[in-house]
Amino acid sequence: MATKNLDITREHCPMTFVKTKIELAKLQPGDRLEVLLTEGEPLENVPRSSEEQGYKVISIEKVKDNIRKVIIEK
Amino acid sequence: MSTITNKKKLSIICFSGDFDKLVAAFTLATGSSAVGYDVNIFFTFWGLNAIKKKKGRAFTGKGFLARFFGFLMGGINNVPLSKLNFLGASPKLMTYMMKKRNVATLKDLIEAAKNLNINLYACEMSMIILGLTLDDFIPEIKEVLGVANFLNYSEGGDRLFI
Numbered sequence: 720m721a722t723k724n725l726d727i728t729r730e731h732c733p734m735t736f737v738k739t740k741i742e743l744a745k746l747q748p749g750d751r752l753e754v755l756l757t758e759g760e761p762l763e764n765v766p767r768s769s770e771e772q773g774y775k776v777i778s779i780e781k782v783k784d785n786i787r788k789v790i791i792e793k
Numbered sequence: 794m795s796t797i798t799n800k801k802k803l804s805i806i807c808f809s810g811d812f813d814k815l816v817a818a819f820t821l822a823t824g825s826s827a828v829g830y831d832v833n834i835f836f837t838f839w840g841l842n843a844i845k846k847k848k849g850r851a852f853t854g855k856g857f858l859a860r861f862f863g864f865l866m867g868g869i870n871n872v873p874l875s876k877l878n879f880l881g882a883s884p885k886l887m888t889y890m891m892k893k894r895n896v897a898t899l900k901d902l903i904e905a906a907k908n909l910n911i912n913l914y915a916c917e918m919s920m921i922i923l924g925l926t927l928d929d930f931i932p933e934i935k936e937v938l939g940v941a942n943f944l945n946y947s948e949g950g951d952r953l954f955i
Contacts, residue, residue, distance in 0.1 A: 733824030740827035
């Protein structure tokens with residue numbers, strides 16, 4: 720089971736969740752994606768849309784200021 | 794992974810070959826696909842310029858007039874801004890501003906659409922007028938469609954004309 724990293728802190732709509740979706744699609748079942756994102760729209764949308772599409776949000780933790788790390792598993 | 798039933802669907806008729814409207818179409822398409830929608834884009838008339846294999850001006854198509862129009866219309870590198878185009882300078886300036894502000898450029902969005910496996914279709918009727926064949930387009934174009942098939946593929950979802 721592999722873990723990949725993705726930093727979308729400098730991206731804007733729609734690339735925040737587009738890049739996440741493209742990376743998630745590459746994972747094998749059981750693999751994880753660690754996504755660094757900012758509060759606001761990315762934090763609202765990335766975990767929600769991932770769960771809606773059947774991925775599992777393992778954790779959301781604060782990294783610094785307005786940056787969060789979201790771990791998603793396929 | 795759970796299976797999703799009754800997947801939402803968005804079908805865009807991309808008639809415009811304007812830079813800004815193409816950005817809108819591809820932003821909606823990629824964003825919708827990324828949140829789990831099935832997305833179809835049906836390129837017709839000016840919109841076909843966005844999916845030509847030859848990105849610049851080229852005498853594509855069959856027949857003298859069609860080739861002449863093909864040259865004038867150009868490919869994705871020649872799409873104009875719908876307002877304040879300034880002889881083609883504005884799309885380049887706009888792309889510069891988009892890059893500087895970390896917003897996806899039109900090329901980024903088109904690449905993302907390909908990576909997301911969005912269904913891309915070309916309109917049969919406008920291809921006949923312009924003397925174009927499937928070979929003149931990028932390989933990601935899945936099929937050449939008419940109205941009946943477009944209605945069939947887009948049934949039960951949202952439809953947008955851009």
